[in-house]
Amino acid sequence: MKPAPFEYCRPSSVSEAVDALAAAESGRVLAGGQSLIPAMNFRLTDVSVLVDIRDVAGLDRVTVEPGGVTVGAAATQSRVLADDGAAAVVPGLRVALRHVGHLQIRNRGTVCGSIAHADPAAELPALAVAVDATISVEGPDGGRNIAARDFLLGPFWTALDDAEVVTEVCFPAAPEGAVTVVDEISRRAGDFAVTGLVAIIEPVDAVVRSARLVGFGVGGAPMRLTEAEAALSGWAGHHTDSAVLEAAAADAADAFEDIHATAEYRREVLGALVVRAARKALNSGASP
Ligand SMILES: Cc1cc2nc3c(=O)[nH]c(=O)nc-3n(C[C@H](O)[C@H](O)[C@H](O)COP(=O)(O)OP(=O)(O)OC[C@H]3O[C@@H](n4cnc5c(N)ncnc54)[C@H](O)[C@@H]3O)c2cc1C
Incomplete structure (x- = not known):
């Protein structure tokens, strides 16, 4: 199918982009177009004006500092995946991006676009919640910073207002000595996850000192697994797994069910991924 007729503009500044969105009946930011264009082609989304942000100066910047990595809204997933400095400070960026689609998709798709799109089965929104990332947005009333956990509200639903643009996302550095694991079950490599996990685990003397766990493809938004x-x-690996499996299942009590898997399957897989991530962290002692 072809998309319904729409207008296209290519602003050169964030304020021009915001103005174009504010003036439009149904304006949408176009970043990599890897999710938006198929949705338009299938007429799943109604767009009167596409606001292409690729010419906005500075938005493709990736800034690596000891405290974290800031990724501009036009920076592609491939660019961030290839950045050794970014991987050293926030290892989760590289390990998450390896699971995202295929090379062709990552060459166009953006890190910020994935977070703005808020697919419940996507890796990057879950990573953003796991590391406490901050999303910076600009709109008609100025700029604001939103914590990832407050930004991602549900399936394809964020805290963005209609005329707001995500300008960058800041991912804080991983704690020293922590091991970041992104693991998932999908039908084929490169497919969206049926169920996945981002784990940031601090092993000390072969024991888990702390763990930050976020499930994806389980609920409408990335799910923190506090239990x-x-x-x-x-936990020291030689303990029985049952307490961990039960806790993960309790966290995912509201797991959804669809044509790919039952809720029960998702709970079981999530528990297995948690145990697998913890064993990997205890065995490696260093980020993959
Ligand atoms: C075959 C295929 C397989 C894929 N597999 C995976 C996968 O395994 N894991 C995964 O995570 N993703 C996957 N994707 C999606 C891919 O990662 C997309 O690139 C990503 O979801 C959207 O990024 P984008 O830059 O292409 O955004 P676009 O498609 O341009 O935009 C997506 C949405 O976000 C909004 N948006 C984008 N940028 C901004 C911004 N700066 N400010 C405000 N709103 C914005 C748009 O208006 C639109 O609503 C796959 C896509 C395809 C086609």
């Missing part, structure tokens, strides 16, 4: 985090604290 499994508590169950993993002090």
Whole structure:
């Protein structure tokens, strides 16, 4: 199918982009277009004006500092995946991006576009919640910074107002010594996850000192697994897995069901991913 007729503009500044969105009946930001264009082609989304942000100066910047990595809204997933400095400070960026689609998609798709799109099965929104990322947006009333957990509200639903543009996302550095694991079950490599996990685990003397766990493809938005985090604290690998599995299942009590999997399957897989991530962290002692 072809999309319904729409207008296209290519502003050169964020304020021009905001003005164009504010003036439009149904304006949408175009970043990499890897999710938006198929949705338009299938007429799943109604767009009167496409506001292409690729010419906005500075939006393709990736800034690596000891405290974190800031990714501009036009920076592609491939660019961030290839950045050794970014991977050293926030290892989760590289390990998450390896799971995102295929090379062709990552060459156009953006990190910020994935977060703004808020697909419940996407890796990057879950990583953003796991590391406490901050999303910066600009709109008609100025700029604001939103914590990832407050930005991602549900399936394809964020805290963005209609005329707001995500300008960048800041991912804080991983704690020293932490191991970041992004693991998932999908039907084929490169497909969206049926169920996935981002885990940031601090092993000390072969024991889990702390764990930050976020599930994706399980609920409408990235799901923090607080009971499994508590169950993993002090876990040493040789303990029985059952307490961890039960805790993860309790966290995912509201897991959804669709044509790909039952809710029960998702709960079981999530628990298995948590145990697998903890064993990997205890065995490696260094980020993959
Ligand atoms: C075959 C295929 C497989 C894929 N597999 C995966 C996968 O395994 N994991 C995964 O995570 N993703 C996957 N994707 C999606 C891919 O990662 C997309 O690139 C991403 O979801 C959207 O990024 P984009 O830059 O292309 O955004 P676009 O498609 O341009 O935009 C997506 C949405 O976000 C909004 N948006 C984008 N940028 C901004 C901004 N700066 N401010 C405000 N709103 C904005 C748009 O208006 C639109 O509503 C896949 C896509 C395809 C086609």
